[in-house]
């Protein structure tokens with residue numbers, strides 16, 4: 001781990017600790033758990049930008065670079081990279097810090113696409129950006 005954690009002005013959308021219950025049969029952290037953390041992080045950012053409910057419709061460019069271990073501090077950084085008519089794409093980068101290390105490492109990245117939906121669960125237009133996320 002030698003890279004510097006990104007200094008995003010808004011900080012991570014989500015930060016948590018990888019727990020023993022999140023492991024796969026090899027004892028490393030299960031990829032599906034990481035994916036779900038990223039989905040929640042991207043979903044929060046998407047919901048704020050979309051001004052309400054969103055549904056995940058696609059995940060692209062997903063990469064698992066390094067294993068995550070029990071006790072790692074896991075941080076998901078998000079950026080809105082595309083806004084369409086009813087959909088928007090969020091780049092999610094996940095970084096870990098291990099123990100008291102001052103350095104961090106990027107462990108996963110992916111592009112999550114969400115659709116803004118209404119009460120009827122059908123797509124609705126993403127409103128103009130009036131507030132910064």
Ligand SMILES: CCCCCCCCCCCCCCCC(=O)SCCNC(=O)CCNC(=O)[C@H](O)C(C)(C)COP(=O)(O)OP(=O)(O)OC[C@H]1O[C@@H](n2cnc3c(N)ncnc32)[C@H](O)[C@@H]1OP(=O)(O)O
Pocket residue numbers: 039040041042043044047048051052053054055056057058059083084085086087088113115117121122123
């Ligand atoms: C107020 C602030 C609150 C803040 C605090 C909130 C906290 C909140 C935290 C939430 C954090 C958890 C977030 C997890 C969210 C789930 O886990 S959702 C559960 C998993 N997802 C689902 O169940 C969705 C199932 N799919 C569906 O229901 C339907 O496909 C959808 C999403 C309603 C879309 O319907 P559709 O008829 O396929 O729509 P369609 O008109 O064809 O396409 C709509 C748009 O999607 C695009 N699209 C369609 N398919 C795809 C695809 N495969 N890939 C990419 N784009 C696609 C289209 O290009 C189109 O884009 P635009 O050109 O309009 O921009």
